[in-house]
Amino acid sequence: MKIRIVERRTRSRLPLQPLPLQPLPRYPLPRYPLPRYPLPRYPLALSLLALCLALAGGEGLALADDTPSDPSAIAIAAYDDALELTDRNERLDAFARAALQFKRALRSGAPENADLWTNLGNACLGAEDLGGAIHAFKSALRLDPDHARAHGNLGAARQLLPGWVPRPEEGGALDTFLFWHSRLSPAERSILAALSFLIAAAMLSVGIARRRSWLRNLALVPVFGWGALLITSPGFDTPTKAAVIVVDDTMGRAADSSSAPSKFAEPLPSGVEVDILEEREAWRRIGLSDGREAWVPTSAVWRLGAVPE
Numbered sequence: 001m002k003i004r005i006v007e008r009r010t011r012s013r014l015p016l017q018p019l020p021l022q023p024l025p026r027y028p029l030p031r032y033p034l035p036r037y038p039l040p041r042y043p044l045a046l047s048l049l050a051l052c053l054a055l056a057g058g059e060g061l062a063l064a065d066d067t068p069s070d071p072s073a074i075a076i077a078a079y080d081d082a083l084e085l086t087d088r089n090e091r092l093d094a095f096a097r098a099a100l101q102f103k104r105a106l107r108s109g110a111p112e113n114a115d116l117w118t119n120l121g122n123a124c125l126g127a128e129d130l131g132g133a134i135h136a137f138k139s140a141l142r143l144d145p146d147h148a149r150a151h152g153n154l155g156a157a158r159q160l161l162p163g164w165v166p167r168p169e170e171g172g173a174l175d176t177f178l179f180w181h182s183r184l185s186p187a188e189r190s191i192l193a194a195l196s197f198l199i200a201a202a203m204l205s206v207g208i209a210r211r212r213s214w215l216r217n218l219a220l221v222p223v224f225g226w227g228a229l230l231i232t233s234p235g236f237d238t239p240t241k242a243a244v245i246v247v248d249d250t251m252g253r254a255a256d257s258s259s260a261p262s263k264f265a266e267p268l269p270s271g272v273e274v275d276i277l278e279e280r281e282a283w284r285r286i287g288l289s290d291g292r293e294a295w296v297p298t299s300a301v302w303r304l305g306a307v308p309e
Contacts, residue, residue, distance in 0.1 A: 075101035095126030114144035131246035131270030196226035252294025256283035
């Protein structure tokens with residue numbers, strides 16, 4: 001056993017001799033003939049079948065693309081369908097459905113679209129919802145005071161109110177002074193505010209560096225413009241007080257209680273334009289354009305610009 005172990009150790013210590021590398025033999029690749037498959041017997045029939053399938057698939061895609069997916073397009077299609085009806089009850093229901101679609105379009109991301117508000121007013125007017133129509137037209141004019149359709153339709157809707165309902169006066173001294181506010185979009189007002197600030201800062205810097213008092217005083221002009229644009233930007237907009245009664249025969253109470261006596265001889269019809277003077281949990285104190293005040297339920301009055309449910 002000892003001799004074998006010694007022999008193994010001696011063998012393991014022998015240096016290994018590298019073997020010379022032999023080139024690999026190169027064998028020629030076999031050349032197999034390609035298989036020949038028989039051609040179809042009816043190539044023309046198969047081609048026509050493929051063409052028909054392609055046309056059918058293309059027509060299906062076209063029909064799928066023609067289906068409106070935009071909420072505004074769906075609302076307009078519903079409004080057009082309502083115009084085609086002749087039965088009064090069917091027209092009322094169809095216009096009410098179109099009004100719901102326009103409300104969904106406004107909630108889906110376009111609450112600042114005066115055209116959508118005007119279309120909603122037209123749908124409400126077709127559904128004989130006078131309060132909703134006046135609210136929508138007033139909301140459109142709040143965004144675009146020069147909207148011709150909203151102006152005309154609002155005037156027509158006001159003619160449907162009782163004669164004793166007071167009408168608010170359009171415009172005022174402040175609206176005349178800030179006429180440019182309604183002509184500019186929020187993005188344009190923001191850009192002009194930034195430019196006014198830069199001009200004012202440059203004029204102040206040059207006036208201080210060169211000791212020009214007249215230039216420093218002149219910088220007050222763009223500062224005033226910057227302040228006016230800043231307070232009218234969307235970030236500084238305060239909730240409007242203007243609102244509309246949307247529930248017919250709303251009782252104006254002397255206090256915020258359903259048991260309080262009536263403030264007016266007649267209930268307020270849907271479509272009366274008011275101002276919200278005070279807000280409580282379930283009641284709103286409103287003011288008419290002739291100065292009279294009353295309390296009405298919160299659900300009976302909608303603030304302008306608020307998308308109704």
